[in-house]
Amino acid sequence: MDTSKISEPTIDDLQTVAPDAVENILEFDYAPIEVRNKDRPDIRVTKDITGQSTGTGEVEDFRKLFVNRFEELSSILRKRRFEGRVDINRLSHKSGRDTVTVIGLVTDARATQNGNRLVEMQDKTGYTRVIVTDEKLMEEVDTLLSHEVIAFEGQLSDDKEVIFGNEIHYPDVPQSFTRTRTDRSVRAAFVSDIHLGAETFAHKKWVDFVNFVREQPSIEYVIIAGDLVEGIGVYPGQKDELKITNIDGQYKLCGEAFKKFPDSVDIIASVGNHDAVRLAEPQPALSDRFKKYFPDNVTFVGNPATVKIENGVTIELYHGMSINSFTDSIPGCSVDEPQEIMEMMLKKRHEAPLFGHNTRIAPEKTDYMVMKDIPDIFHTGHVHTFGLSAYRNSIVTNTGAWQYQTDFQEKMNIVPDVGKSPVINLSNYNTTIYEF
């Protein structure tokens, strides 16, 4: 499987940009900007595949990926004390009916013929099965995703072949987690899924947003979770919904749009499935071919990425392609409440645990989808619906889109939230959701 391939350029990509189209789109009145002096703040990118990709897509690479995932997430779990914690190959040394806890990669979780649940787990030493008969715990088992890492506590069967499960423990965010704050009062605006180049791009709302940032000197960061442009050939029939039909033109427009923000604003831009990078996650940042259209105040990052701002305010950016696999696999999960899915990602400390669904994973040496650092703010997009909440002090927000409903989305029954941005003060986490 070749998962590292960049999407094929179409003939349109090779055409020159139509500058007229680009300029008309941005022809609006812009608010004057007060002169601001600002030292460039400290922005450190601590997790990003860009320039680090090694995976070739061989089966062996997938094995290494899951070993790394298991090591990272089991090390978080091992810091806690669990009753009878034991490696799977040592279960035979325990006595039947002992309370045991195994930490493992869930390789399957399914209903049995008589309506119970069977969970298969692996660690580096072996494989075991957990049987669940309690109604409430069965409901919880139905929220497990294949290839996430958990600790399962239960009672060993007399023949030591299975465990009767009592409780699931997750890598999770510690109750004691507290947010890092900037020393000075400074605000960040979060947006996602701009889709520049689409017919359905919400121009007026976008310009209102840009003007708002121009008028609010306290906003020094604009943080974007991907789908900067609409892209080319992303779904069948997309061509009819394009305002700009070549990819360079779309990024040129995006660069021009970003130049309308004050120079003193730092823009942190990730990528999504509509951007011109490989589709498999983790995705690298935009290449120089497209970066050249943008101003200097843009920091380009891959998807996902962990970014630390000023004195260590940690922001996790993830476009959110796996949100669809959560909603398809877990009863009660809906794209209308994306924040609930983000909370699950934090609990599982993984952005895309499910393997073998429509989320495309590039098997890198280390698992970039593991959330090693707990974010102060976790930002996603992709599903074009808005949500904001906090999970144990970690703020989660999916910020919707700047694109009105497309014909494709209408067919899929997707009703987007268009033109919203939560603005968060990083010194005290006061949050205002602005609607444009």
Ligand code: D5M
């Ligand atoms: O995603 C825009 C919307 O379309 C968002 O609600 C997700 C949905 N979408 C995108 N791709 C898929 C697939 N493959 N299955 C189901 N739903 C999907 P965007 O990434 O902007 O196209």
Ligand code: FE
């Ligand atoms: Fe999108």
Ligand code: ZN
């Ligand atoms: Zn998307």
